[in-house]
Amino acid sequence: xxxxxxxxxxxxxxxxxxxxxEVRHLIAYxxxxxxxxxxxxxxxxxxxxxTPAVPAAAWAERELYDLLGVVPDGHPDLRxxxxxxxxxxGVFPQRRDVPHNYRPPAAxxxxxxxxxxxxxxxxxxxxxxxxxxxxxxxxLYVEGERxxxxxxxxxxxxxxxxxxxxxLHYDQIPFLAERICGICGFVHSTNFCQAVERAAGAGVPPxxxxxxxxxxxxxxxxxxxxxxxxxxxxxxxxxxFMQSWRVREPVMTAAEALTGNRKTYGMVRVGGVRRDxxxxxxxVLADALAQVEREAQALVKALVGDTTLQMRLSDVGxxxxxxxxxxxxxxxxxxxxxxxxxxxxxxxxGAYGELGVTPVVRxxxxxxxxxxVRVAELFESxxxxxxxxxxxxxxxxxxxxxxxxxxxxxxSQIEAPRGACCHYVLTGADGRPYxxxxxxxxxxxxxxxxxxxxxxxxxxxFPIIAGSIDPCFSCTERYEVVRRxx
Numbered sequence: 001x002x003x004x005x006x007x008x009x010x011x012x013x014x015x016x017x018x019x020x021x022e023v024r025h026l027i028a029y030x031x032x033x034x035x036x037x038x039x040x041x042x043x044x045x046x047x048x049x050x051t052p053a054v055p056a057a058a059w060a061e062r063e064l065y066d067l068l069g070v071v072p073d074g075h076p077d078l079r080x081x082x083x084x085x086x087x088x089x090g091v092f093p094q095r096r097d098v099p100h101n102y103r104p105p106a107a108x109x110x111x112x113x114x115x116x117x118x119x120x121x122x123x124x125x126x127x128x129x130x131x132x133x134x135x136x137x138x139x140l141y142v143e144g145e146r147x148x149x150x151x152x153x154x155x156x157x158x159x160x161x162x163x164x165x166x167x168l169h170y171d172q173i174p175f176l177a178e179r180i181c182g183i184c185g186f187v188h189s190t191n192f193c194q195a196v197e198r199a200a201g202a203g204v205p206p207x208x209x210x211x212x213x214x215x216x217x218x219x220x221x222x223x224x225x226x227x228x229x230x231x232x233x234x235x236x237x238x239x240x241f242m243q244s245w246r247v248r249e250p251v252m253t254a255a256e257a258l259t260g261n262r263k264t265y266g267m268v269r270v271g272g273v274r275r276d277x278x279x280x281x282x283x284v285l286a287d288a289l290a291q292v293e294r295e296a297q298a299l300v301k302a303l304v305g306d307t308t309l310q311m312r313l314s315d316v317g318x319x320x321x322x323x324x325x326x327x328x329x330x331x332x333x334x335x336x337x338x339x340x341x342x343x344x345x346x347x348x349x350g351a352y353g354e355l356g357v358t359p360v361v362r363x364x365x366x367x368x369x370x371x372x373v374r375v376a377e378l379f380e381s382x383x384x385x386x387x388x389x390x391x392x393x394x395x396x397x398x399x400x401x402x403x404x405x406x407x408x409x410x411x412s413q414i415e416a417p418r419g420a421c422c423h424y425v426l427t428g429a430d431g432r433p434y435x436x437x438x439x440x441x442x443x444x445x446x447x448x449x450x451x452x453x454x455x456x457x458x459x460x461x462f463p464i465i466a467g468s469i470d471p472c473f474s475c476t477e478r479y480e481v482v483r484r485x486x
Contacts (some may be wrong), residue, residue: 105427181475199410202401225415272398331419337365
């Protein structure tokens, strides 16, 4: 794994096929534009842990045991991560013999939090907290006002979407995948389709590729403006919160004109997209981009000149380049720490190879640097959409992939607004995936939060430090609500 970036670990119950459990570590060699798999198949549910050598794999291996029951021997911290404290021992929901709708009886709870350091006061942040829109529990260890460390407990909303995917056909899952995240849902639906297309060796028409790229960048603009507003709200700058969300409105209007929906577009399918971008929609989008660019520039000018805000965010929540690489941090958080990784450049997909992307990189690694990266990326996304509209080829928007052959593997990465999002698919029989694995970027970013707590960090700093990674707990936990009647 030397020189590679850890992506995730995929555990698969292959016992119905060959009597083994498969453990697959996905490693990205960004400088070379390739992804490799380190695979081990075992008949007994135990493998050697890689966490001592690759700390970024800590959560992935904890999940491997929680859901599949494969023990990573030598793991330094094998507490529960994804299953509830009162989940019964010996029941591993990712195994093929456990039904997707299994509801186990509650067992005696096992604590999943660390023992507090001696002499430290514990300050709870969550599971329900004013600046966290979703349930997550940070346990701060405090001496006076100074934060000396923290522990995390999440996955309150985990609903086993990957397990549910095993029961659905390929053309149904994009709708399910798009609802993993309320902000970057199109990333997930497109990622799933790309993984299946790569597994099947299926092509996508060039026009459909450009349409996907436009919607991905439109989603990035809307996400970054939403984050900017929430970050300002966390530090009590509600004028910026209201202005940022006002500037964001034309983006949502343009999305509705192109897809019929402000969010959850329902546009992508395996083999292409469902609807074309007509001339009227392109004009609405062009007008929206002009308005957003003009008003965002005025907003940014006010932000940059606000010395109070700079004092609040500069030199706070610092993540060094070495720490970012150590934790396999991705997205704007990594680029703000001087790590120039961007899947659009390192592992090109969509139309990015033709459009060209200039990654935005800063060096300080603090919250202000993360703000600068996201603001600059907003304008880069506007440029990319304009270039895609101008250079969009004519032609069909869908190519029938035919029957998806079983036992093929597909890996797809997309640069979501928060960082690299990965989907892995092992195709199965009857037009359904045998295994579907989803990795959202927040999964990796949350593990780096303790590294951002410097010696001068106070309790008042913590909400904006956690908010600066732009956390999304629903997609980290692969959350989904399904109504049985429809």
